[in-house]
Amino acid sequence: SSVTVEVLDHLEHLALVDFRDLEGVERLRKAVQFADQLHEVNTDGVEPMDSVLEDRCLYLREDDVTEGNCTKELLNNAREKVEEYFVAPPGNIPLPKLEERETFLQGS
Amino acid sequence: KWRISFQISAALRDGQVTPIELCQRCLSLIKSTKFLNAYITVAEETALKQAEESEKRYQRGKPLGILDGIPIAVKDNFNTAGIETTCASNMLKGYISPYNATVVQKLLDQGAVLLGKTNLDEFAMGSGSTDGIFGPVKNPWSYSRQYKEKTVPKSESEHEESKWVITGGSSGGSAAAVSSFTCFAALGSDTGGSTRNPAAHCGLVGLKPTYGLISRHGLIPLVNSMDVPGILTRCVDDAAVVLGALAGHDPKDSTTIQDDFQPFQLPSLTDVSKLSIGIPKEYHVPGLSGEILAVWSKAADLFKNAGAKVIEVNLPHTRYSIVCYHVLCTAEVASNMARFDGLEYGHRSDMNKSTESMYAATRREGFNDVVRGRILSGNYFLLKQNYENYFVKAQKVRRLIANDFVKVFGSGIDILLTPTTLSDAVPYIEFIKEDNRTRSAQDDILTQAANMAGLPAINVPTALSERGLPVGLQFIGRSFQEKQLLTVAKWFEKQVKFPMIQLEEVNGHDHGVFQHQKSASIS
Numbered sequence: 001s002s003v004t005v006e007v008l009d010h011l012e013h014l015a016l017v018d019f020r021d022l023e024g025v026e027r028l029r030k031a032v033q034f035a036d037q038l039h040e041v042n043t044d045g046v047e048p049m050d051s052v053l054e055d056r057c058l059y060l061r062e063d064d065v066t067e068g069n070c071t072k073e074l075l076n077n078a079r080e081k082v083e084e085y086f087v088a089p090p091g092n093i094p095l096p097k098l099e100e101r102e103t104f105l106q107g108s
Numbered sequence: 109k110w111r112i113s114f115q116i117s118a119a120l121r122d123g124q125v126t127p128i129e130l131c132q133r134c135l136s137l138i139k140s141t142k143f144l145n146a147y148i149t150v151a152e153e154t155a156l157k158q159a160e161e162s163e164k165r166y167q168r169g170k171p172l173g174i175l176d177g178i179p180i181a182v183k184d185n186f187n188t189a190g191i192e193t194t195c196a197s198n199m200l201k202g203y204i205s206p207y208n209a210t211v212v213q214k215l216l217d218q219g220a221v222l223l224g225k226t227n228l229d230e231f232a233m234g235s236g237s238t239d240g241i242f243g244p245v246k247n248p249w250s251y252s253r254q255y256k257e258k259t260v261p262k263s264e265s266e267h268e269e270s271k272w273v274i275t276g277g278s279s280g281g282s283a284a285a286v287s288s289f290t291c292f293a294a295l296g297s298d299t300g301g302s303t304r305n306p307a308a309h310c311g312l313v314g315l316k317p318t319y320g321l322i323s324r325h326g327l328i329p330l331v332n333s334m335d336v337p338g339i340l341t342r343c344v345d346d347a348a349v350v351l352g353a354l355a356g357h358d359p360k361d362s363t364t365i366q367d368d369f370q371p372f373q374l375p376s377l378t379d380v381s382k383l384s385i386g387i388p389k390e391y392h393v394p395g396l397s398g399e400i401l402a403v404w405s406k407a408a409d410l411f412k413n414a415g416a417k418v419i420e421v422n423l424p425h426t427r428y429s430i431v432c433y434h435v436l437c438t439a440e441v442a443s444n445m446a447r448f449d450g451l452e453y454g455h456r457s458d459m460n461k462s463t464e465s466m467y468a469a470t471r472r473e474g475f476n477d478v479v480r481g482r483i484l485s486g487n488y489f490l491l492k493q494n495y496e497n498y499f500v501k502a503q504k505v506r507r508l509i510a511n512d513f514v515k516v517f518g519s520g521i522d523i524l525l526t527p528t529t530l531s532d533a534v535p536y537i538e539f540i541k542e543d544n545r546t547r548s549a550q551d552d553i554l555t556q557a558a559n560m561a562g563l564p565a566i567n568v569p570t571a572l573s574e575r576g577l578p579v580g581l582q583f584i585g586r587s588f589q590e591k592q593l594l595t596v597a598k599w600f601e602k603q604v605k606f607p608m609i610q611l612e613e614v615n616g617h618d619h620g621v622f623q624h625q626k627s628a629s630i631s
Contacts, residue, residue, distance in 0.1 A: 002493075003488075007488070007491075010491070011484055011487050011488055011491075012468075014487050014491075015442065015483050015484055015487045016449075016464065016467045016468045016471055017468070017471050017472065017475065017480045017483050017484055018468065018472055018480075019484065020472075020477075020480075023477075024477075024480070024481065024484070027477075027481045027484075027485075027545070028481070028484055028485055028488060030545075031434070031438070031481070031485040031488070031545070032485075032488065034431060034434055034549075035431060035434055035435050035485075035489065035498055035502075037428070037431045038428065038431050038432065038435065038498065038501050038502055038505055039497070039501070040428075041425070041428055041501075041504075041505050041508065043501060043504035043505060043508065046504040046507055046508060047504070047507060048500050048503030048504050048506075048507065049503050049504070049506045049507035049510060050333065050503065051333055051363070052319050052320070052333070052510060052561060052562030052587075053319070053320050053363065053365065053562070056320075056365060056366075057366075058362055058363075059362065059366060060362065061359055061362075070206065073206040074206065074452070076204070076206065077203055077204065077206070077452065077453035077454070078451065078452050078453060079450070079456040080451075080456065086451050086452055088451055088463050088466070089459075089460045089461060089462050089463050089465075089466050090461075090462055090463065091462070091463040091464075093461070093462035093463070093464065093465075094464060095462075095464045095465060095468060096465075
């Protein structure tokens with residue numbers, strides 16, 4: 001099947017969510033199997049539908065600032081902050097490779 | 109009957125009851141029905157303050173409208189300023205919203221009294237209201253005389269512990285809250301049937317409005333192209349009242365249409381001879397209980413005998429709507445859940461080595477299996493190698509499903525009549541034997557296509573099953589024709605005279621509430 005360990009590892013990197021155990025992997029395999037039923041439908045000449053409101057105009061607001069100045073409220077819900085900054089751990093460090101990190105997929 | 113907003117509103121205006129009294133009674137009832145687990149947060153202090161303000165307005169003779177002083181509840185995936193909004197997930201436990209969702213603000217602007225936030229499946233993913241961190245919601249009908257009479261327990265305790273039935277989902281808390289009389293209306297959300305499904309199982313009116321009619325601003329999104337706020341009430345007239353307060357363009361939600369919306373009062377239809385009711389044969393699905401089939405059939409006959417045209421119609425792509433939903437939903441979920449990284453709000457892991465590892469740990473700790481499963485599936489379907497074959501393919505199938513409806517409504521059909529659920533509510537111990545995805549796929553089958561096509565749909569409680577539990581039927585209408593849909597639903601509601609729940613499981617002092625409600629119906 002197309003659900004190889006490489007793909008699973010790739011998904012863990014993209015989603016930043018792990019499969020945790022065999023059940024997680026099985027769940028994905030079943031989900032793909034289920035989705036494969038779509039290929040029974042003939043969609044030749046059919047345009048993809050993004051929105052049921054596609055026949056209407058989407059209006060955008062004027063680019064005027066109408067609200068804001070709510071720094072305090074916005075920072076209220078963050079756990080780590082310094083003055084008016086949200087604090088993040090160091091960036092640009094990719095998630096460790098499959099062999100180096102703790103993931104169920106290691107055993108696969 | 110005091111369960112109807114119009115009459116309660118009149119009672120408030122006449123001073124038969126005051127907003128504070130009403131609020132207190134509802135809060136008291138919430139306490140005595142705590143075992144239902146319908147509420148995650150009860151906002152007692154703020155509710156009483158709102159009731160006080162309402163009372164002042166009534167005393168001045170200046171209520172804001174029909175909803176002034178009316179206690180309501182809101183599903184816990186709508187943002188409510190100053191009140192915790194959890195989505196029944198560890199990811200948002202402790203998150204205090206800094207703003208009100210537009211629909212919440214609109215209700216508050218009309219003077220409604222917000223009693224609290226109701227329980228749901230985590231992030232609205234599920235069809236049982238069983239998969240949230242606060243535990244499952246119990247269907248109030250489990251404790252009704254009607255249900256108890258039909259089951260013979262081996263012992264009193266055996267009945268209660270093993271026989272209680274689910275509310276359906278994912279807006280089960282809202283449904284239980286309305287069904288047990290703790291509030292007059294509640295907000296749910298509906299992406300695949302999450303308002304109509306629990307409405308059917310709890311004997312309520314559950315309205316899914318047309319996509320684009322009601323603002324989603326502040327509704328924590330699941331599937332941006334299908335989500336709508338849903339309305340749960342005890343009768344169709346009430347649903348129309350709440351719809352009137354909520355519908356209309358919102359500059360904060362660019363997916364709401366610009367057209368003017370006029371709130372309406374429902375006419376009392378007497379002549380249905382000009383109506384054309386469509387019965388889609390594909391909704392006669394395997395797994396549909398014989399009982400529900402019979403109720404559906406009887407309803408079709410009801411319309412026929414009253415002079416309406418009742419015609420069998422075809423919606424040939426119905427059976428693909430669940431698969432289509434599965435792909436589109438997981439794809440949008442994968443995108444929508446990406447915002448939860450622990451930095452700005454919600455749960456944050458202690459892991460500090462790098463941003464990515466912090467995000468991964470936060471999401472590992474914050475999301476349950478169901479949510480994580482959908483995120484991973486969604487990301488799979490969105491991979492470059494899969495995008496055309498799954499995501500775009502599903503979008504094409506979506507158009508086919510939507511076109512099925514266009515053809516049927518274009519051929520002169522006014523309203524479609526279908527079942528809402530496959531059976532009456534199942535006991536919790538039965539429900540959990542299957543996993544969430546299997547259950548959702550089974551239970552959404554009759555409701556999902558309306559979300560795919562963006563159409564308005566409503567569950568109307570119709571009859572009691574052999575087990576003494578509610579069975580509802582679904583009406584699906586044309587885009588933005590809520591008035592017609594609700595008018596037909598109201599006519600049907602009047603014909604079927606669905607019985608009121610006989611709840612015995614309330615303490616002595618609340619028994620007074622029901623007595624009062626019953627005696628007020630005579631006057």
